[in-house]
Each structure stands twice: as C-alpha cells, then as structure tokens.
Amino acid sequence: MSKTMQAVEISKPGGPEVLTVTERPIPEPGPGEVVIRLAWAGVNRPDALQRAGMYAPPADASDLPGLEGAGEIVALGEGAEGWRTGDKVCALLPGGGYAEYVATPAAHCLPVPKGMALREAACLPETxxxxxxxxxxxxxxxxxxxxxxxxxxxxxxxxxxxxxxxxxxxxxxxxxxxxxxxxxxxxxxxxxxxxxxxxxxxxxxxxxxxxxxxxxxxxxxxxxxxxxxxxxxxxxxxxxxxxxxxxxxxxxxxxxxxxxxxSTLRPQSDLAKARIAEALRREVWPLLDAGRIAPVMDSEFALGDADKAHARMEDSGHIGKIVLKVDPGA
Missing domain, CATH: 3.40.50.720 (NAD(P)-binding Rossmann-like Domain)
Known part of the structure; x- marks a missing residue:
C-alpha cells in the first residue's frame, strides 16, 4: 500500500476556492483508533466555518476538513475493540474526512445500516x-x-x-x-x-x-x-x-x-461521543435498518471538487446532504 494519499486541505482562510488538492501521509491508528479507507465523505456547515477561519479544529485533530464518512476499516490501533479489518462502517471523525484515509476512535464507528449504500451511510454520523x-x-x-x-x-x-x-x-x-x-x-x-x-x-x-x-x-x-x-x-x-x-x-x-x-459536537470528549454512538446504535439504527428513516441526498461531487460542494452548500439551494466521492470506483 502506498504511504501517501490524496486529500483536500485549506490553503488559507477564505472562500471555497481555498480548498486545494494535496498529498499527505496515510495516518497511522493511535490507541483505540481505526484507520478507514473512505469511499464517501459528508459535507457539513462546520467544514465551511473551518475553511473560513471561524471554527478551529481541536489541537489533537487533523487540520483537514471533514467530520463524517463511510468506507472500509484497513487498520486497527492497540486496544481498538468491536471491529475487524474489512468491516464496512460509517464514522464520526475528529477531522480529516476530505481524504482517502482517516483515523478515528473505534468507538465513534457504526455499522452501515442494512441495505444502505456507503454513499448514504457517509451522511449519517454528523447529523x-x-x-x-x-x-x-x-x-x-x-x-x-x-x-x-x-x-x-x-x-x-x-x-x-x-x-x-x-x-x-x-x-x-x-x-x-x-x-x-x-x-x-x-x-x-x-x-x-x-x-x-x-x-x-x-x-x-x-x-x-x-x-x-x-x-x-x-x-x-x-x-x-x-x-x-x-x-x-x-x-x-x-x-x-x-x-x-x-x-x-x-x-x-x-x-x-x-x-x-x-451544544457543539466537535469539542466534546471522545467518551461523550462514544456514549452518543452507543445510544444511536440502540435507539436509532433499528429504524435505519428497517428503512423507516433514511438520509435525504442532495448532490455529490468528486473529492477534487470540494470547492464546488462548498459553493453548493453555501448558496442554500440544497435539500438534504451533499457528499464527496472519495473513491472514484465507489
């Protein structure tokens, strides 16, 4: 496997045009973390606020935007429980979702609901x-x-x-x-x-x-x-x-x-987010598995067109979720 990946970074605070395709090292999983090869990533308002310089990521988080995504677990850190490599998951991310690979706490991952494609699953965690x-x-x-x-x-x-x-x-x-x-x-x-x-x-x-x-x-x-x-x-x-x-x-x-x-979600502790994930798995995932609720999809853009995705979100014409196609073969 290559040691580098494609990602989209914020070159400087500003409008959508400051989102730039770059190459970064593939992250390594820390204790209790997994690394996910992303197929899709969700686009959210906090991403735009971070891009504009109004919502700094936590000190220990990736500087890349992106707070949710879906794909396949490819690596497990020490003490990461409940998952195996090859598992398909969607996950709440501390940052770094605008990239081919991302590290996140294993406890912030959830299974892809029954019958749901990764494209839709990528839109679940943040909202x-x-x-x-x-x-x-x-x-x-x-x-x-x-x-x-x-x-x-x-x-x-x-x-x-x-x-x-x-x-x-x-x-x-x-x-x-x-x-x-x-x-x-x-x-x-x-x-x-x-x-x-x-x-x-x-x-x-x-x-x-x-x-x-x-x-x-x-x-x-x-x-x-x-x-x-x-x-x-x-x-x-x-x-x-x-x-x-x-x-x-x-x-x-x-x-x-x-x-x-x-409240805001991102600054909360890993434990607090893990407890929310547990509640979702117990109370909400059965509704998703049964098809009683589902994410509403607006549009999709290639990872390299993240600037266009942000422009779509900020013109407020969208209905539902906007996603980035990280893996062209997804």
Whole structure:
C-alpha cells in the first residue's frame, strides 16, 4: 500500500476556492483508533466555518476538513475493540474526512445500516449524532410534544423531522421556499412554514406553541423562539448563522420557566461521543435498518471538487446532504 494519499486541505482562510488538492501521509491508528479507507465523505456547515477561519479544529485533530464518512476499516490501533479489518462502517471523525484515509476512535464507528449504500451511510454520523444528543438527550423530546426545527431542508433539519416523527412528536419546521416546504412535509412535518412569506411565531402559536425548538439560526430568531415556546418549553441552540448576540428579556424565561441550552459536537470528549454512538446504535439504527428513516441526498461531487460542494452548500439551494466521492470506483 502506498504511504501517501490524496486529500483536500485549506490553503488559507477564505472562500471555497481555498480548498486545494494535496498529498499527505496515510495516518497511522493511535490507541483505540481505526484507520478507514473512505469511499464517501459528508459535507457539513462546520467544514465551511473551518475553511473560513471561524471554527478551529481541536489541537489533537487533523487540520483537514471533514467530520463524517463511510468506507472500509484497513487498520486497527492497540486496544481498538468491536471491529475487524474489512468491516464496512460509517464514522464520526475528529477531522480529516476530505481524504482517502482517516483515523478515528473505534468507538465513534457504526455499522452501515442494512441495505444502505456507503454513499448514504457517509451522511449519517454528523447529523444523527447532533440531532440525537440535542433533541432527545439535551432537549428531552417526548412523544406527543410539539417540536419546531428551523432549516427543515438542511441535513440537520431532514434528520430531525424524521426522528422526531418516528418517536411520536408533532413536527413543525421552517424553510425558505415552497419546494423546500413540500420536501419537509413529504418527510413527515405536520406544518412547514415558508419564513419568507409567513411569520413563524404566529404560525406556531396558532398551533398551540412548541414544547421544544432546535435552532441553528440565532440572531433575532432567539427572542422570536422564546415567544413560540409554551410554558416550561425548551430552546436548544446548535449554531448561529445570524450571529450569537441579541437582546433578550430574561423575565420571560424566569416567569414561564423556560430552558435555554445548546451544544457543539466537535469539542466534546471522545467518551461523550462514544456514549452518543452507543445510544444511536440502540435507539436509532433499528429504524435505519428497517428503512423507516433514511438520509435525504442532495448532490455529490468528486473529492477534487470540494470547492464546488462548498459553493453548493453555501448558496442554500440544497435539500438534504451533499457528499464527496472519495473513491472514484465507489
């Protein structure tokens, strides 16, 4: 096997054009790690933030972008348990996914669901880890509750709609076009609000309000989200596309016993991520195996066209997930 691989690196902070094809050494597995020969890699918003110089990787992570992928395990580090070389897996990655090979903790790998191609499996980890940990563990969504997720046509949104619906919630979402709203309804959303034409606060309150909101917009959505919540409602923040700073009347939070929380996935410990993987395998993978839920696919690009994939993501026209074809023969 060659000692080098093709990869895409960030030559300097900037737009999609700074993504450059390069050659790197194939990583070696550390203790508890596996090395995966990737067939496909998912493209996510944090990749674009890292590229722009706004989301630095952890000190011990690869500087290459890419937080999820799917392929075949080709090497095991000391103490890596539960897998053998030759196993097909999808995995949450600490970074380094825009490459032919990547190292990641064995405990962050999951089996490819029954009947699912590697292309689709590569889209599972980042969004499913994020949605499960924030909507169900941190947000405590229960069957029968009303759930609002913003950006319903995004990878996070399409995942959240399906999982919340499968677990018995009533699902509301926002999206920026009638086409996107239609796609959300097809996935099970009970109410899809075109935020360009309608005030989502009025629309959600007309339905009785939301028990839980998952938001990645931030900015002036934060006080508007608070207005949408029922008493004892919860707001979970996972990103700030419109900024993290806003004026908010916290008397509402206190008087109505609201909970405002949030998290980011990448800085969490390996153990915390392993626990999420265990929960996904137990609670969510049976739904994927049975075909009750599945990733929504938007488009694919060659590894060397990662810049075009980022441009597609940032123009916000996509519905579902964007992937890079790492192995041309996949």
């Amino acid at each position: 499913f880890f994020t949605v499960w940990s924030n909507v169900f563990e941190r947000g405590g969504l229960r069957g029968g509750e009303r759930f609002l997720v913003h950006g319903g046509s995004s990878g996070i949104g399409t995942t959240a709609i399906q999982l919340a619906k499968a677990r018995g919630a009533r699902v509301f979402t926002t999206a920026g076009s009638q086409e996107k709203c239609s796609a959300c309804r097809d996935l099970g959303a009970d109410l899809a609000i075109n935020y360009r034409d309608e005030d989502f606060v009025e629309a959600v309150r007309a339905e009785g309000g939301a028990h839980l909101i998952l938001d990645m917009v931030g900015g002036d959505y934060i006080p508007r989200n608070v207005k949408c919540l029922v008493d004892d409602g919860r707001l979970v923040q996972i990103a700030f596309l419109q900024g993290p700073k806003v004026e908010l009347n916290f008397a509402q939070v206190m008087m109505r016993r609201l909970t405002i929380t949030g």
